[in-house]
Amino acid sequence: MSENLSVGLHLSVLCSEDVPLITPEDLARAAHGFFGHALVSDFLRACRHWPRATLPADYYEPVSADVPVLVLSGGIDPATPPRYGEAVAARFPRARHLVAPHLSHGVSGHGCAPRLIEQFIRGADAVLLDGACLARIPRPLFMLPVGAAP
Numbered sequence: 001m002s003e004n005l006s007v008g009l010h011l012s013v014l015c016s017e018d019v020p021l022i023t024p025e026d027l028a029r030a031a032h033g034f035f036g037h038a039l040v041s042d043f044l045r046a047c048r049h050w051p052r053a054t055l056p057a058d059y060y061e062p063v064s065a066d067v068p069v070l071v072l073s074g075g076i077d078p079a080t081p082p083r084y085g086e087a088v089a090a091r092f093p094r095a096r097h098l099v100a101p102h103l104s105h106g107v108s109g110h111g112c113a114p115r116l117i118e119q120f121i122r123g124a125d126a127v128l129l130d131g132a133c134l135a136r137i138p139r140p141l142f143m144l145p146v147g148a149a150p
Contacts, residue, residue: 011043011046011047011050012050012051012052012053014043014047015043015046015047015050015051015052016052016053016055017055017059018043019043019044019047020052022040022044026040027040027041062091063091064091064092065092066092066093066094067092067094068094068095068120068124068125068126069088069089069092069094069095069096069126070095070096070098070116070117070120070126070129071085071088071089071095071096071097071098072085072097072098072099072100072107072108072113072116072117072134073085073097073098073099073100073107074099074100074103074104074105074106074107075099075100075101075102075103076101076102076103076104076139077103077104077105078104078105079105080105082097082099085097085099094125094126094127095126096126096127096129096131098116098129098131098134099131099134100113100134100135100137101134101135102135102137102138102139103134103137103139103140104140107134110137111133111134111136111137112133112134112136112137113134113137115133116129116131116133116134
């Protein structure tokens with residue numbers, strides 16, 4: 001059941017925020033990528049039937065606020081590289097951007113990151129966090145499927 005909820009949430013966000021922005025030119029470019037346009041086509045097909053939100057006109061405008069913000073990036077994240085985290089942090093005067101140099105997407109569950117997140121929530125201040133421990137998290141192992149030739 002949790003997997004189905006995850007897919008539902010994923011489609012709710014994707015169908016409301018991302019899929020409406022896909023152009024025919026985007027599809028043509030995707031056809032030349034590693035996965036081709038199959039993945040995008042699957043989302044387009046699913047979103048034709050999935051309920052979606054109507055977004056306000058200013059939805060895609062950058063947000064900024066004087067609130068504490070902790071931004072975590074993976075140094076080898078191809079989807080949301082650290083430069084994106086820097087751009088987000090620049091919009092918030094009380095932000096702190098920490099990079100785990102050897103991780104990719106989803107830093108929050110690795111090594112000392114959960115402890116840093118807890119400290120941030122408890123103290124509501126990212127400025128005092130010591131993120132040096134993120135550099136000690138090793139790069140995840142690369143695994144081949146069972147029976148695959150090395």
